[in-house]
Amino acid sequence: MRRRTRRPAVLHLRKLKAGPGTNVPSLSRARLMQLIEEAVLDAYTEEDQAVGFLTMIEEHLALPFSVKILGVDADVEKVVDMTLDGQIVAICRRGKTRQKIPILDLPLPTPTPAGVEWIAAYRRWCRGSW
Numbered sequence: 001m002r003r004r005t006r007r008p009a010v011l012h013l014r015k016l017k018a019g020p021g022t023n024v025p026s027l028s029r030a031r032l033m034q035l036i037e038e039a040v041l042d043a044y045t046e047e048d049q050a051v052g053f054l055t056m057i058e059e060h061l062a063l064p065f066s067v068k069i070l071g072v073d074a075d076v077e078k079v080v081d082m083t084l085d086g087q088i089v090a091i092c093r094r095g096k097t098r099q100k101i102p103i104l105d106l107p108l109p110t111p112t113p114a115g116v117e118w119i120a121a122y123r124r125w126c127r128g129s130w
Helices: 029-039 046-060 117-127
Strands: 065-069 072-082 088-094 097-102
Touching: 029 046, 029 117, 046 072, 046 088, 046 117, 072 097
Parallel strands: none
Antiparallel strands: 065 072, 072 088, 088 097
């Protein structure tokens, strides 16, 4: 029987993406906190806070930009709407067809458009991990 030598275990860790197909830029926790605090400033309810994020995304996100949704190219035209359950949605267009896609499910292109850090902050806020 062979005796094992005692060596410290070596773990190789890799940073995981924010979610499947989301392509959110990696921002520091401090930067995300700063963006979240700016968006929810003077908002008392969750609905008010979501509206704060909608406002920031509308003001800062460079539109339009192209995305690939379920393997099909589309253009994100606007982020100006909320669903009844409080989700922010983007209006995407392919040809004459328009569809609302929740911002949380929207795959972002590479390179990402300017202002996409607000989407990253909104996603973090929605997870409740801030």
